[in-house]
Amino acid sequence: MNDILFNLPKCLTIRNKESHNEKTSTLTFSLPFEYSIRPGQYFMLWVPGVDEVPISVSGYHGTHISFTICDVGSASRSLNNKGHTELIGLRGPFGNGFEVEYGKNALIVAGGMGIAPLRFLIQCLTSNITSSQRIVLIQGAKTCNDLLFRSEFERLPIETNFCTEDGSYGFKGFASTKMDLLLGDLIQSDFNLEIFACGPEIFLKKVLYVAQKNKIEKNTQICLADRHIRCGFGICGSCFLDDIGLSLCRDGPVFRGSVLLEVTDFGQYGRKSNGLKYQFH
Amino acid sequence: MNDILFNLPKCLTIRNKESHNEKTSTLTFSLPFEYSIRPGQYFMLWVPGVDEVPISVSGYHGTHISFTICDVGSASRSLNNKGHTELIGLRGPFGNGFEVEYGKNALIVAGGMGIAPLRFLIQCLTSNITSSQRIVLIQGAKTCNDLLFRSEFERLPIETNFCTEDGSYGFKGFASTKMDLLLGDLIQSDFNLEIFACGPEIFLKKVLYVAQKNKIEKNTQICLADRHIRCGFGICGSCFLDDIGLSLCRDGPVFRGSVLLEVTDFGQYGRKSNGLKYQFH
Amino acid sequence: MSDLTTFIGRVQIRNPLILAAGILGSTFSTLNRAYQEGFGAVVTKSVGRHPRDGHPNPSVVYIPETDSILNAVGLANPGCIEFGKELVKIHSDVKLIVSIFGSTAEDISSVIQCIENNIGNSKSVAFELNLSCPHVQKVGMLVGTDPKLVYDIVNQAKSITKTAIWIKLTPNVKDITIIGEAAIDAGADALVAINTLKAMLINVEARKPILANLRGGLSGRAIKPIGIRAIYDLYEKFGPKVPLIGVGGIWTWEDIVEYFLAGACSVQIGSVLSQYSSPQFIISELLTGLQKYLVQEGLSLHELRGLAHE
Amino acid sequence: MSDLTTFIGRVQIRNPLILAAGILGSTFSTLNRAYQEGFGAVVTKSVGRHPRDGHPNPSVVYIPETDSILNAVGLANPGCIEFGKELVKIHSDVKLIVSIFGSTAEDISSVIQCIENNIGNSKSVAFELNLSCPHVQKVGMLVGTDPKLVYDIVNQAKSITKTAIWIKLTPNVKDITIIGEAAIDAGADALVAINTLKAMLINVEARKPILANLRGGLSGRAIKPIGIRAIYDLYEKFGPKVPLIGVGGIWTWEDIVEYFLAGACSVQIGSVLSQYSSPQFIISELLTGLQKYLVQEGLSLHELRGLAHE
Ligand SMILES: Cc1cc2nc3c(=O)[nH]c(=O)nc-3n(C[C@H](O)[C@H](O)[C@H](O)COP(=O)(O)OP(=O)(O)OC[C@H]3O[C@@H](n4cnc5c(N)ncnc54)[C@H](O)[C@@H]3O)c2cc1C
Ligand SMILES: Cc1cc2nc3c(=O)[nH]c(=O)nc-3n(C[C@H](O)[C@H](O)[C@H](O)COP(=O)(O)OP(=O)(O)OC[C@H]3O[C@@H](n4cnc5c(N)ncnc54)[C@H](O)[C@@H]3O)c2cc1C
Ligand SMILES: Cc1cc2nc3c(=O)[nH]c(=O)nc-3n(C[C@H](O)[C@H](O)[C@H](O)COP(=O)(O)O)c2cc1C
Numbered sequence A, B: 001m002n003d004i005l006f007n008l009p010k011c012l013t014i015r016n017k018e019s020h021n022e023k024t025s026t027l028t029f030s031l032p033f034e035y036s037i038r039p040g041q042y043f044m045l046w047v048p049g050v051d052e053v054p055i056s057v058s059g060y061h062g063t064h065i066s067f068t069i070c071d072v073g074s075a076s077r078s079l080n081n082k083g084h085t086e087l088i089g090l091r092g093p094f095g096n097g098f099e100v101e102y103g104k105n106a107l108i109v110a111g112g113m114g115i116a117p118l119r120f121l122i123q124c125l126t127s128n129i130t131s132s133q134r135i136v137l138i139q140g141a142k143t144c145n146d147l148l149f150r151s152e153f154e155r156l157p158i159e160t161n162f163c164t165e166d167g168s169y170g171f172k173g174f175a176s177t178k179m180d181l182l183l184g185d186l187i188q189s190d191f192n193l194e195i196f197a198c199g200p201e202i203f204l205k206k207v208l209y210v211a212q213k214n215k216i217e218k219n220t221q222i223c224l225a226d227r228h229i230r231c232g233f234g235i236c237g238s239c240f241l242d243d244i245g246l247s248l249c250r251d252g253p254v255f256r257g258s259v260l261l262e263v264t265d266f267g268q269y270g271r272k273s274n275g276l277k278y279q280f281h
Numbered sequence C, D: 001m002s003d004l005t006t007f008i009g010r011v012q013i014r015n016p017l018i019l020a021a022g023i024l025g026s027t028f029s030t031l032n033r034a035y036q037e038g039f040g041a042v043v044t045k046s047v048g049r050h051p052r053d054g055h056p057n058p059s060v061v062y063i064p065e066t067d068s069i070l071n072a073v074g075l076a077n078p079g080c081i082e083f084g085k086e087l088v089k090i091h092s093d094v095k096l097i098v099s100i101f102g103s104t105a106e107d108i109s110s111v112i113q114c115i116e117n118n119i120g121n122s123k124s125v126a127f128e129l130n131l132s133c134p135h136v137q138k139v140g141m142l143v144g145t146d147p148k149l150v151y152d153i154v155n156q157a158k159s160i161t162k163t164a165i166w167i168k169l170t171p172n173v174k175d176i177t178i179i180g181e182a183a184i185d186a187g188a189d190a191l192v193a194i195n196t197l198k199a200m201l202i203n204v205e206a207r208k209p210i211l212a213n214l215r216g217g218l219s220g221r222a223i224k225p226i227g228i229r230a231i232y233d234l235y236e237k238f239g240p241k242v243p244l245i246g247v248g249g250i251w252t253w254e255d256i257v258e259y260f261l262a263g264a265c266s267v268q269i270g271s272v273l274s275q276y277s278s279p280q281f282i283i284s285e286l287l288t289g290l291q292k293y294l295v296q297e298g299l300s301l302h303e304l305r306g307l308a309h310e
């Protein structure tokens, strides 16, 4: 519990708000001071009177911290509807975050909202990029409209590959399919590669499958988001993954592909807030 | 509360025990590590099942800490009767302690058991003594037998003056009387003097009277011991001095003579454990 | 600057910080000093009919891990006759609350009368009945957990004095509002919550309870969430019409705001004094923080009360 | 090396450290993992007859100042039928205690039967009846503060199962031994004390209670002195014949020794797990400290029990 900035929710007002589409926006807050926060870590965002939900850090610079939120229900909706004077409680940072080795080539695979923590990762990687280093992004989403941060990424020194399910922009199909197409080549060209992925678990299962096929699962870091979070610090038991019993909230949310191969529920079953298992689809 | 080593009693066994006379002995304990403890500070010494009482530090070197205890009742008696394997609880150090300016000439006036904290002070002063510095001790007690640490003091580079009430050793009379006789001379010989005193309050009242007569009450530090101590950290209210409301346990036990002049009860009234005032005699 | 003048029923004090019972308050000197250093009012050590020596030592120890205190002073007091003489020496401008304990309605009423005989009936602004001490047999908590007895005590006390009667509640019950209700029904002017929690510590080397009395009461930072809930429950039950005084673990100005939001209209301060060499330092820290918050929020202290219920 | 084998009545476990109810124990995986990492036994999350979603978030927050936790998970559970299926997957060597809540004797008995129908009557070493949750209406604490109801619940539970019945007591009462006595009279095999204390925190910026449920229960370091006293009181009343399991604020091996000296024959560990990335670290720290102490004192764990009463 030593590296947690706010153990109890600290309420802040929104400093800046950027809408990406009808359902998604990025909220920026100003922390009272600079702090060490890693990509892949998340905060619990509390809308008093509504709910408190886990949201990844999608950007962090100086004291400015951003969260990119998709409206899927009560809390996310009211987060996105908040004005500049209303208070939102922040508790965190929680979770392990990605292990980042600067200078190493990186393949970043995002499905849908999975881009949120990866955007912060891309910010970090590109701010320290070397001339020989390749950073390849494969970003997938339903439609062109859902390709968050697209123009931002296009301005960065990275190789972008956009995919949409409806073909409205870039490759038509899943990011995992695109990854399958690209990975062989990338590895062959002596690509000393670290893979970073985030998205719905079913999608991540496919990503891991592709990585495993290419024997690179140990260098694949996968950020999960499909478990119910209560405490955030590994004590209440609501977010654990079967069989080995790893908490998403504290042992994760980032796991090596080689570890996830032992997680029997990975990509298959989640648990509701009452602990009941349900199948992903 | 920041400079307290043991807030809750820490039980230790007696490392060494030296009997001075039928009623008095010095117990030495070994602390788990070195710590900053000032002369005039005290510990609460707990005899489990009996009582816990305030006892001044009478010596401290390295990790070895000593207490000199006179048997006046249940706790002091059982402390003095403890064997080497029995446990005694230590809580402290408490209180402010003497302000020590090394290199300055010192007059030390002890009445009876008041020698206990002053012995630690003498240890400190002599361990840093300069060639031109004078340390004068006036130690009073009932009988020769009660002149604790006499031979130890005689071996030190200090000027000793012993007094007994029955005349069985040294000057016959009170240490305060001897002080009255010596102080004029000492001050005249350009003695840049700090006075340190401890003993029964009635006696200390006389000491302060003599100091005041010589206009040196501001340079007189008086260590009190005649109030009932419970907490040791200034919260329970059982040890406060009227009228200004100073706690003996935390604001003291050492006070400047100039402060004690404003303490209406000084040398006159104490308070029982139930808060009732009683007159000293 | 926001005005910090506080009303507890008819009782007006210059700021909402009250020295809690049994903290410093055994002598006229400490009560004078505490008021002089900035408290809005001061509560005395609890006094009973007859002198009590209290429990032997150890009777008050500090628990550093949780900034808490375990105590079993055992209601040491010189009896109401002597204590009355003590209180006479309190400066006339001091807002004084006399804390009283006893085991029956008669007992407590006789102490009130005894004190008023000594100090007159205008010197103290209130009597605080300590029906909640967790470490003394037969008096204190045992009394304060029986609604019928609480009713009788308050009823009789109200009949013999015009001075306000405050009731200090114990948290060592299933539902604090039941006792609060008995007190209010009988005419109590304010409720004070909470007293200490039943607790104990054992020394592992000596294998003995640390307190001479074995059992004691827990105060300080550890108990704040319990105190906040008590005040919240009481405010939910009684609304703004019953003055509530929050006590337990106040360490920072935020803690005071929390108590106000929960429903308190004033607070008492105890264990935190262990952290400061003089009350004035903590008082000014707390009042400054509180002032700043009020200005920033554009609220008066009074408006703050109970806001967490909205 | 001192033998740490512990008996809680007939129940034998390899060491005295038990994972407390509601900590990690929602799934077979975590219970397996906790046992594998060294616990002597593990208690499940409390399960009831029907599924419960529990309270919305915030439902569990950490209070850094006092190393404590405020929670109102609200007895979230998938109901006994589904939970029974979960428990089937627990390794056969795991010493398993199933925690159960309910509002009536029938309710609780039906859960016991449901679980035994699913997992057989030899898989769990005990049922722990949680009659003490402070933040759920109608079940939990309200049940556990009524001696008559406790008697009936235990009596009926004992009549339908041969598995040991442990009763988890709430500290939110005047006298914990009264409820303990009702449970023992009805045949309970062990008493577990304490559950969390009624508590609340309010965010001063939002001016709202932090927990979605408003009220919650306090656990962790703050409550240890309260737990120690509960066990001491129970041991004083019942002596060594009633197995007592101490829980509340255990942070170090000294805390475990304290609970044993007070009268516990075993302990449960909860909030402290928040301090470690994996249970194995705290377990080995605690067991090593305990071993060292026992060797140094020349005592067995069993001999340690209740020594503070001498
Ligand atoms: C580690 C982590 C990081 C995340 N990062 C982001 C992010 O950056 N941006 C983003 O938009 N979303 C993120 N999510 C998902 C986000 O937490 C949910 O979309 C959000 O909780 C929905 O809450 P709601 O009240 O709006 O919806 P509800 O109507 O309450 O629920 C809709 C669905 O959201 C999920 N959900 C609800 N509450 C929780 C909870 N406490 N914990 C986990 N899931 C819950 C459930 O699947 C639920 O079925 C992340 C989730 C996790 C676990
Ligand atoms: C700051 C301070 C330093 C002291 N240093 C020493 C010392 O170095 N050596 C030494 O022998 N004595 C010292 N004393 C005095 C010592 O504390 C008492 O002699 C001791 O408490 C007696 O306890 P008892 O149980 O033996 O006697 P009891 O029979 O309990 O009482 C005898 C008398 O001792 C005093 N006393 C008892 N309990 C306390 C208490 N809790 N606080 C204060 N006084 C008490 C009272 O005057 C009482 O009337 C010091 C006292 C104080 C306040
Ligand atoms: C040493 C000590 C003595 C106390 N004595 C009394 C008392 O005599 N009467 C009373 O009503 N409360 C007494 N209390 C309880 C306090 O008034 C207060 O209710 C409690 O300490 C909680 O507040 P805090 O956490 O700010 O200390 C005492 C507390 C302490 C620590």
Ligand SMILES: Cc1cc2nc3c(=O)[nH]c(=O)nc-3n(C[C@H](O)[C@H](O)[C@H](O)COP(=O)(O)O)c2cc1C
Pocket: A235, A236, D020, D021, D022, D023, D045, D046, D060, D069, D071, D073, D075, D099, D130, D133, D168, D194, D195, D196, D218, D219, D220, D221, D223, D247, D248, D249, D250, D268, D269, D270, D271, D272
């Ligand atoms: C998040 C959380 C959930 C809990 N859930 C339960 C529960 O379901 N049943 C129960 O009997 N106790 C429950 N408890 C109480 C613990 O079992 C334990 O009694 C309490 O936390 C005190 O121990 P600790 O201080 O070591 O945590 C819970 C405690 C916490 C912190």
Ligand code: FES
Pocket: A228, A229, A230, A231, A232, A233, A234, A235, A236, A237, A238, A239, A240, A247, A248, A249, A250
């Ligand atoms: S959310 Fe509580 S253990 Fe992960």
Ligand code: FES
Pocket: B228, B229, B230, B231, B232, B233, B234, B235, B236, B237, B238, B239, B240, B247, B248, B249, B250
């Ligand atoms: S002994 Fe408690 S205030 Fe001095």
